[in-house]
Amino acid sequence: MKYDVIVVGGRIGGSVSSLFASKNDVDVLMIEKNPEIGVPLQCAEATSELTFKTLGIQPSKRYICSKIYGVEVHSPDGTHFKMQPSGDEMGYILDRKVFDKSLAVESAKAGTDIMIWTTVKDLIIKNGKVKGVVAKHLDETMEIKADMVIAADGVGSNISRMAGINTLYGVKDVGSCVQYKMVGIDADPNYMQLYFGREVAPGGYAWIFPNEDGVTNVGIGIRDSNETAYHYLNKFISNFNGMPFEMNVGGVPLSGPVEKTYTDGLIVVGDAAGHVDPLTGGGIHLATSCAKIAGEVAAEAIKNEDTSAEFLKRYEEEWKNKIGSIIKNSLKYRKVLDKLNDKELNALARFLKGRDLDSITSTSLLGLVKESPSLVRHLKNVL
Numbered sequence: 001m002k003y004d005v006i007v008v009g010g011r012i013g014g015s016v017s018s019l020f021a022s023k024n025d026v027d028v029l030m031i032e033k034n035p036e037i038g039v040p041l042q043c044a045e046a047t048s049e050l051t052f053k054t055l056g057i058q059p060s061k062r063y064i065c066s067k068i069y070g071v072e073v074h075s076p077d078g079t080h081f082k083m084q085p086s087g088d089e090m091g092y093i094l095d096r097k098v099f100d101k102s103l104a105v106e107s108a109k110a111g112t113d114i115m116i117w118t119t120v121k122d123l124i125i126k127n128g129k130v131k132g133v134v135a136k137h138l139d140e141t142m143e144i145k146a147d148m149v150i151a152a153d154g155v156g157s158n159i160s161r162m163a164g165i166n167t168l169y170g171v172k173d174v175g176s177c178v179q180y181k182m183v184g185i186d187a188d189p190n191y192m193q194l195y196f197g198r199e200v201a202p203g204g205y206a207w208i209f210p211n212e213d214g215v216t217n218v219g220i221g222i223r224d225s226n227e228t229a230y231h232y233l234n235k236f237i238s239n240f241n242g243m244p245f246e247m248n249v250g251g252v253p254l255s256g257p258v259e260k261t262y263t264d265g266l267i268v269v270g271d272a273a274g275h276v277d278p279l280t281g282g283g284i285h286l287a288t289s290c291a292k293i294a295g296e297v298a299a300e301a302i303k304n305e306d307t308s309a310e311f312l313k314r315y316e317e318e319w320k321n322k323i324g325s326i327i328k329n330s331l332k333y334r335k336v337l338d339k340l341n342d343k344e345l346n347a348l349a350r351f352l353k354g355r356d357l358d359s360i361t362s363t364s365l366l367g368l369v370k371e372s373p374s375l376v377r378h379l380k381n382v383l
């Protein structure tokens, strides 16, 4: 077997990369270790209109569970305020099991071959260049040659590591997340609820996202804690009278992208590359944006018969151009948030309540000096 491009991983990073490579007339094989694409779910399923704009498609009713107009933020003392996204971008809660599969279907329609229930175990590397994969389906091990590989195998990507790219994160850099789907939680159907505080979710936040038909996604992401996310989630839901009926868990890379996202014959995308917003933990839109670029650059490389690192570095230049500043800014804000204690979070929430975010300046912060001088010191670094 020989392909132009092999994509490892069949969720967002994988399906979008393979879709855009196939659309550009190269032979693509996508390999997914699970028997069903999109399963198990490892997500709270929130994304924005930008994902669909990037894909160039209209969102379909088949996977849109609810429309979101903003977020309501809750501080530890119960102060809460609503925020709308700038630019009036519509938000969505997806059914990712359906959405991920629909992306794989689109990719197959564009010509991608898909192998499910098949795990990539190793890379074929010749003269320092990635030239294919060794994959295993049931008892059968096979060598599949390719001119290049796209690693879309999720956080801590083994595949990139085999090619010499360091994808290991420290414990403080990975969000540990767990989520229930629940019934019986009384939630605003058009707003996402975010809860902050050291007792609620150290190093992260708890969320309640309205799904469809009386169902909510209730979850928590934490970092660097002695207790598990599961412990904090059960504590959080004891405040409500709801019933969980499904649980999902996963890790999210929150310290920005890996140092290098290309090498000879390989590029890395999505969670595998750290393409996740360090403040929100959202990776759907960033993975989509970078995977589109990955697929297009892979196709260009094949057409130019040049899959060297020198050629593939344009992938990193392009994704940095597109989303580099989003990740950089979010990391800056997250680092400030990390420093705030509950008292400072409460003061910040009272300050933000009823304010338009765009109107906040260093001068308007002077009002906070009396209440929380330490908070102003932290905020000065990001304004």
Ligand SMILES: Cc1cc2nc3c(=O)[nH]c(=O)nc-3n(C[C@H](O)[C@H](O)[C@H](O)COP(=O)(O)OP(=O)(O)OC[C@H]3O[C@@H](n4cnc5c(N)ncnc54)[C@H](O)[C@@H]3O)c2cc1C
Pocket (backbone or CB within 6 Å): 008, 009, 010, 011, 012, 013, 014, 031, 032, 033, 034, 038, 042, 043, 044, 045, 046, 047, 118, 119, 120, 121, 152, 153, 154, 155, 158, 177, 178, 179, 219, 248, 249, 250, 251, 252, 269, 270, 271, 272, 276, 281, 282, 283, 284, 285, 287
């Ligand atoms: C609990 C939780 C909640 C989240 N909530 C949100 C949210 O609300 N909004 C948002 O935008 N983001 C959210 N995220 C992040 C988001 O889910 C990820 O950023 C996104 O799924 C990244 O997609 P990906 O394709 O890069 O990686 P993944 O979704 O991790 O997919 C990797 C795929 O590769 C396959 N694979 C791995 N190794 C191999 C191998 N060796 N051979 C073959 N296949 C392999 C895996 O089976 C998997 O299907 C959340 C994450 C978690 C854990």
